[in-house]
Amino acid sequence: MRPTQLYLDTARLGRMSPRAQQAHLDFARLAGEEGGSLFFENFLRVGAGDWADETQASYPGLASWRGVGSLKESLRALAISSPGLPVLLANRSAQLMKLAARLLYRPCENVLVTDLGWPPYHDVLAAEAARAGANLTSVPVRDMALHGQAGEDEIVEAILTNYLRQRCDGLFLTAVSHQGVRQPVERLVRSLEAVAEPRFVVIDGSQEFCHVSADLRHEYCDLYLAGCHKWLQAYHPMGLAFYGRRRSRFVIETVLDQLVFKGELDDPLLRFSTQLETDRLDSRTETVNLACLFSCQGAVADALEEPRTPSRSLPRRLDSLTVAAGVAAASGWQPLLPPPAFRTGILLLQAERETSRALPATHLRHAFSERGVALTAYDGGVVRLSMPAQGWQPGELERLQGALRAAS
Amino acid sequence: MPRTLPLMSRDDDPPRRSALLSFRFLGTALLGSLVMALVCTFGPLSAQIAVLGAFISILGGLFLSYLAQDDQRECQRTEVIERLTVPLSLAPDREIYAQYLAICQALTELARKDDAILRQTALLKLASIVSQVQSLTGGTIVFSLTESWRMVYEQLLFSPDIRKYRSVAWVKTADYWQDQPGRQSMQVNFEAVHRGVHIERIVVLPHALWPQGQLLPSPDILPWIEEQHNHGLWLTLVRESHLMHEPDLLCDFGIYGDRAVGVQELDAHARTLRFTLEFSAQAVQLAEDRWRRISLYTTSLRCLLDQLPPDA
Numbered sequence: 018m019r020p021t022q023l024y025l026d027t028a029r030l031g032r033m034s035p036r037a038q039q040a041h042l043d044f045a046r047l048a049g050e051e052g053g054s055l056f057f058e059n060f061l062r063v064g065a066g067d068w069a070d071e072t073q074a075s076y077p078g079l080a081s082w083r084g085v086g087s088l089k090e091s092l093r094a095l096a097i098s099s100p101g102l103p104v105l106l107a108n109r110s111a112q113l114m115k116l117a118a119r120l121l122y123r124p125c126e127n128v129l130v131t132d133l134g135w136p137p138y139h140d141v142l143a144a145e146a147a148r149a150g151a152n153l154t155s156v157p158v159r160d161m162a163l164h165g166q167a168g169e170d171e172i173v174e175a176i177l178t179n180y181l182r183q184r185c186d187g188l189f190l191t192a193v194s195h196q197g198v199r200q201p202v203e204r205l206v207r208s209l210e211a212v213a214e215p216r217f218v219v220i221d222g223s224q225e226f227c228h229v230s231a232d233l234r235h236e237y238c239d240l241y242l243a244g245c246h247k248w249l250q251a252y253h254p255m256g257l258a259f260y261g262r263r264r265s266r267f268v269i270e271t272v273l274d275q276l277v278f279k280g281e282l283d284d285p286l287l288r289f290s291t292q293l294e295t296d297r298l299d300s301r302t303e304t305v306n307l308a309c310l311f312s313c314q315g316a317v318a319d320a321l322e323e324p325r326t327p328s329r330s331l332p333r334r335l336d337s338l339t340v341a342a343g344v345a346a347a348s349g350w351q352p353l354l355p356p357p358a359f360r361t362g363i364l365l366l367q368a369e370r371e372t373s374r375a376l377p378a379t380h381l382r383h384a385f386s387e388r389g390v391a392l393t394a395y396d397g398g399v400v401r402l403s404m405p406a407q408g409w410q411p412g413e414l415e416r417l418q419g420a421l422r423a424a425s
Numbered sequence: 426m427p428r429t430l431p432l433m434s435r436d437d438d439p440p441r442r443s444a445l446l447s448f449r450f451l452g453t454a455l456l457g458s459l460v461m462a463l464v465c466t467f468g469p470l471s472a473q474i475a476v477l478g479a480f481i482s483i484l485g486g487l488f489l490s491y492l493a494q495d496d497q498r499e500c501q502r503t504e505v506i507e508r509l510t511v512p513l514s515l516a517p518d519r520e521i522y523a524q525y526l527a528i529c530q531a532l533t534e535l536a537r538k539d540d541a542i543l544r545q546t547a548l549l550k551l552a553s554i555v556s557q558v559q560s561l562t563g564g565t566i567v568f569s570l571t572e573s574w575r576m577v578y579e580q581l582l583f584s585p586d587i588r589k590y591r592s593v594a595w596v597k598t599a600d601y602w603q604d605q606p607g608r609q610s611m612q613v614n615f616e617a618v619h620r621g622v623h624i625e626r627i628v629v630l631p632h633a634l635w636p637q638g639q640l641l642p643s644p645d646i647l648p649w650i651e652e653q654h655n656h657g658l659w660l661t662l663v664r665e666s667h668l669m670h671e672p673d674l675l676c677d678f679g680i681y682g683d684r685a686v687g688v689q690e691l692d693a694h695a696r697t698l699r700f701t702l703e704f705s706a707q708a709v710q711l712a713e714d715r716w717r718r719i720s721l722y723t724t725s726l727r728c729l730l731d732q733l734p735p736d737a
Binding site: 271279 | 588589618619621622623651654655656657658659725727728730731733735
């Protein structure tokens with residue numbers, strides 16, 4: 018097995034950003050020095066602001082830590098979310114998805130999803146629907162979008178028609194699918210609001226956050242789910258849930274409190290981070306892995322720096338995608354390109370040769386890995402490439418072309 | 426040690442003597458034969474025929490009278506069996522049968538009392554009870570001047586087959602459901618919604634609690650409405666004045682799945698005057714129709730909250 022020369026697998030797990038690495042290393046050293054001392058607890062609560070210059074210089078990766086509240090402010094800045102709306106942090110995204118499902122099926126009897134969603138999340142919704150004796154309606158739009166059979170207007174119309182025909186009253190939409198198709202979620206919600214009244218709207222922004230744009234300033238959804246280990250590049254998994262609207266703030270808080278109180282939602286970081294923020298730590302809190310908080314803080318600092326912000330990096334990723342699609346087409350791979358409005362920094366390619374299509378996904382992934390390229394492979398001869406934020410560097414396209422030819 | 430019960434055997438029955446050997450038959454037959462023998466010996470042919478005719482007529486009369494008596498006995502037997510059908514049809518339902526027996530026993534004891542005033546009062550009370558039982562038979566339960574209906578309400582919201590509960594709360598004063606039983610019922614709502622029951626409530630408000638021109642209801646009632654909203658109930662609001670021209674829509678009722686409808690009537694202090702619970706598909710259908718008509722006038726609380734200024 019060779020080390021990776023070209024990393025194109027950010028959609029699965031992003032490489033740790035430089036400041037996240039620094040924060041992680043310094044946190045490990047601080048843990049080695051301080052363990053669970055009062056000094057450490059104070060640092061955790063209020064940050065390194067009152068550290069002596071010498072101490073700050075010893076732990077540069079942690080010097081910008083100012084407590085959980087400050088981290089949440091930075092995250093809100095990344096998502097362009099209103100300052101007054103809370104953010105939830107959790108060790109496991111699945112727990113936040115469980116909360117979202119519960120919130121959806123309280124006021125809603127029929128929640129609409131599209132087949133662009135992440136199947137495990139749809140399973141959570143289906144289980145909650147069964148519990149509540151409600152429905153989950155799935156609208157097929159993937160083929161329309163992925164094979165260029167329809168434009169944005171047609172997709173919006175298809176979803177709108179199904180929403181009304183099936184008498185749906187809630188929405189769970191995926192902003193960017195794991196196959197790289199971008200859905201016009203805000204436009205969809207606004208169009209629906211004009212003719213019906215969605216009772217609760219949840220957006221899965223796992224592939225959108227820090228990649229395309231998570232612009233929550235217009236309060237179009239009630240809850241927005243995201244994570245830190247993909248495009249934010251914090252590496253350590255940590256689930257994020259942004260409250261999207263003022264009107265549903267207390268609904269979310271009430272339901273969250275109920276679920277935590279009844280033990281139906283059990284995530285140590287979710288509880289601990291809220292206690293840290295409000296400075297109300299109780300003695301019964303279980304020991305929580307905090308490494309993800311500091312790597313996240315480092316990654317956020319990197320992501321907020323101008324060249325890496327989604328607004329700056331997305332055009333470069335899209336350019337890279339066009340170039341890569343051309344290279345792939347000349348190397349025995351068919352690019353599965355959606356119309357420009359649906360494109361993101363994720364490119365799907367399908368092998369043209371039948372023998373390559375018959376290869377299991379693991380074989381395909383290994384074939385690329387042997388040529389120094391990391392990507393995601395699927396059965397049916399399909400690979401997923403995440404475009405680099407800085408555009409193609411010298412030699413990278415040649416390496417990719419070589420790998421594509423060899424694996425075709 | 427296993428015990429064997431003695432078997433019932435036909436051999437154990439006392440032996441039945443043949444009718445031919447009974448005194449009634451032998452005596453009558455011998456007497457009749459003796460008379461006929463004497464008539465045949467000493468009387469002319471016409472006398473013999475006359476006596477024979479008389480005997481045959483007597484026999485015919487006896488047979489017909491036996492048939493009449495047998496008919497009467499059959500009627501009496503049928504009547505007795507019919508009286509037994511009530512306990513027989515109730516017997517499989519132990520709980521109701523126990524009540525039936527208790528009532529029968531009490532009535533039997535009552536029948537033995539000979540005080541005229543007691544009897545008259547008892548008959549009046551019994552007539553009222555009969556009316557209530559007949560109402561129950563039609564699927565209707567009426568609770569008057571009591572909050573005990575809330576126990577049935579709780580049972581309904583906790584029944585596994587109730588997945589949806591729609592209610593119209595006609596709030597005439599800020600006291601609505603603010604007393605202890607009311608607050609307890611609201612907790613039952615919250616528990617139900619947590620278990621997955623879908624609850625929708627239309628709140629009908631008078632001008633005093635939602636003045637014209639104000640975006641949201643007054644602070645006297647708003648916390649009660651917001652608390653429900655925060656627990657995930659779907660709340661819509663309508664001004665009482667908007668329903669004035671359709672007075673049949675001004676009503677406080679709840680639809681429990683497709684099982685029952687409850688109608689609440691309150692006094693000026695929001696205490697229950699009467700709560701009528703109807704378990705019938707027809708009542709549910711009528712209530713659903715009324716619900717749809719009221720919904721035409723409502724606005725969701727979420728929609729109103731969206732219109733609040735950002736700093737509110």
